[in-house]
Amino acid sequence: MRRKLLLLFMSAIALQAEAQQRPAPFQQGDRVVFVGNSITDGGHYHSYIWLYYMTHFPGRRITCFNAGIGGDVITQIYERFDADVLSKKPTVLTLTWGMNDTGYFEWYRADGKDTMQKKLQRSYDSYAKVEAILKKRSDIKKVFIGTSPYDDAAKFNNKNIFPHKTDALTEVVTFQEQAAKRNGWAFVDFYRPMMAINQREQQKDSTFSLTPNDRIHPDNDGHMVMAYLFLKAQGLAGQPVASMRVDAASKKVQEAANCKITGVTGSASGISFSYLAQSLPYPLDTVPRGWGNHKKQSDAMEIVPFMKEFNQEILQVSGLKAGSYNLLMDGEKVGTYDAGQLAAGINLAENTRTPEYQQAIQVRELNEERWDIERRLRMYAWIEFDFLKPRGMLFKDDNAAMDSVNVYAPKDWAVAGNRDNFSRARYKAVREAWQGEMNVLTDKIYQINQPKLHTITIAAAR
Template identity: 30%
Template sequence: MRTLILLLCFCASLLTAAPLKTAALLAAGEEPVRIVCIGDSITGVYYHSGGRRAYPEMLQLALHQLYPQAKLSVHNAGISGDTTTGGLKRLDRDVLSRKPHLVTIMFGMNDLVGTPVDVFKKNLREMIARCRAGGAEVLLCTQNSVVETPQRPRARLAEFTQAIRDVAKDVALPVADCFAAFESVHAADAAEWNLLLSDTIHPNMAGHKLFAETLAQAIVGKTVSLREVGPPTPVLPHIFAKLKAGQPVNVFAMPPYYEVIAPALQRLYSAAVVTVTPWPVAGQTLAQLEVSARKVRSMKPDLVLIALPAELPLKDQQQFHHDYSWVMNWSLSFGPQQWDVMVALPSAAKPVLSKEESRHEAFAQRLIKAQDLSMITRCSGDASPLLDLLSTWLAQQKP
């Protein structure tokens, strides 16, 4: 299915204009190339993509795959809740001050709630003109398609998406048509499209990879796959920095890990002071656990360890996706990651799973990867006690 997603993304990208001059600079590899991506929360680094990176950071990885010799920096200038009106106000400070060779612009998701479409188009044209006057090329980007809500009806989003295409045509700009890429997936398999989203409007990391692949193709005219790119490393930067500095740490953990996380960390740092707060799961449905996850942000822990039980039923895949994703979403800080979050697959604590539990685990694994979070797993044939398994896994993550 991932191959199908990439193929559909590639077909959508064929509608874009010829490669930008930035492509020649990347291919030459002789001078630093600066790209700035401006937009709203879908561009910025927030919970829905794991809190450590979004499509601008993935675009840098994609372009480095295509041009390993390139001297490239991609700056993320996305701010939650922003519109084209806000983008215009901060364009000099957040974008043009960096003297970019290329500026990517992705707005619309918030504009469609309160900005008249004519004002939206006028704002885009002014942003384009100012970027060009500053010596930068511009790539307009459509946003992803969404789960329809009263606030964001699909017809209204389609209207703003077409407005972006119309502006691009009027001023002779290429478009990275992410909306078309998402809709191509939707037309082929609605369930696969849903797995690109973390909530009703925000893509998860799987969606951000599709964004980055689509932008890269629009910039250089080549396809690239980010399928094998795993979570960023080190996977637990916050807690290891505190332990290394001799500072106490607070952990919020589901069973059975609340009993073993402290001794596992103390095997790595013998003097570590670890306070563990159990996260009860017994008798709770996945929907109830999603509700309990909402208290995490107010707790401000150093580490959250999610270990959803294997026996949670996977009857309604869409509802399971929603609740499981929101357990992870609420466990992360709203913006850039302020504490560490890791997820344990059921088989790590329960090596022998039933057929239904294995199905649960396989689907959960997709959701965790799409959230750009690290997983605690047990290799086939590994019969080590959970404390040893966790200690080994943590030792492998230690910077």
């Protein structure tokens, strides 16, 4: 009996520890700052996460910030922590690092392992400084993220293969997970699940990779997998957009989850009712976004069960006579189904012609505009923190700073790539205008994302 009680107690402790490692869902008014390197800087995972909240929780307004800078190691993140991270006044802070800390061409050196071990120790020492800052900020919820993986196994080419980098990255992710656990902070693992997906898919196609361009940076489908893993870690899987069951013969509403159904009329030959959901469907992008990317966000649906777990808007109508039926919403035909399909249930979130999906597309496009403008500000941040700061010119933004950028641009592709943007962003009025545009876009999103009352009609097809 005592042993049984001890096992139950230990099990309860383990469950509590696991729960402490999970990030809580974002709440009204949260300011979520995503801190990282180029995977955060130029990537979409945080934007995809925010799009889920914009559509699934239209009344729960949050703000998400990109605080990634390409090429950064944790030392550089520490050096900009006050000016670039805490200045955004986060209530929630996510932190990921390690891809650059674990090196690249250093692994080809004869003393590569020793060199990298010393480099990693410097990273751990810098992390300790970040941790000391975070320990003092009890007002901020912390979420550590184990980075997306480096893929040296895919056979799409023979470039960017760095021996032992995966081993080092595994060590860093384990270190991060233990650091989060030690402090009682949340941890989300992108690394191991994404490696498992790569391994699974490479059994079928040796060229498959979630980082198909350079083995390092996820494409849009990879970023959607990251968003899926984050939302799942928050415990949000299984929450429907809406679920409705209506019996046509009796005109009875049998279920109305996350929605309201009123004014049911009709018979076994057809039915009509008013429908007001509390969420919008998640509008998957079918266009490759971002520089150098070739995959679409929607491609991730072939890899993870996002639709099943996060994007279910089920319409189920029983009691209809056998036959084919047109589905109309607000008088417009959006599809044709037979009585058996309607009795089994159809997922309206898969139908891009519905008025609520069309509404959600507008939210997505406005969010993409916001993301694009924010990228300009992150390009400006790269010049400031990774180029001007080491030269003692942080936030000078004067002619001397521009001259320095112009001098180095021909020698450094990263400086060259950010030069044109900096020539505009160095003016405060321009940056304020960009921020103002993002504010307008976000305000507009939270105006148009409010669900609307629709009329659903199911009528016999002729």
